[in-house]
Amino acid sequence: MSTSTYTVIGMTCGHCVNSVTDEVAQVPGVSDIDVDLPTGGLTVTSEVPVDDAAVRAAVEEAGYQLAAK
Numbered sequence: 800m801s802t803s804t805y806t807v808i809g810m811t812c813g814h815c816v817n818s819v820t821d822e823v824a825q826v827p828g829v830s831d832i833d834v835d836l837p838t839g840g841l842t843v844t845s846e847v848p849v850d851d852a853a854v855r856a857a858v859e860e861a862g863y864q865l866a867a868k
Contacts, residue, residue: 804840806866819858841865
């Protein structure tokens with residue numbers, strides 16, 4: 800198992816969390832997603848390391864941005 804953490808910028812409500820979760824869930828290999836609204840934390844669990852660019856693209860598709868690591 801691999802776990803990657805990110806910070807999402809711009810989420811303000813539960814709908815935001817659902818949008819990010821739905822988009823990131825489509826990234827190949829992702830098995831679990833945890834989004835913390837107050838901190839913007841996004842934790843992605845996968846069988847193999849996920850492609851950061853794919854996660855970034857999914858978050859942007861949902862209408863938000865990832866903070867630079």
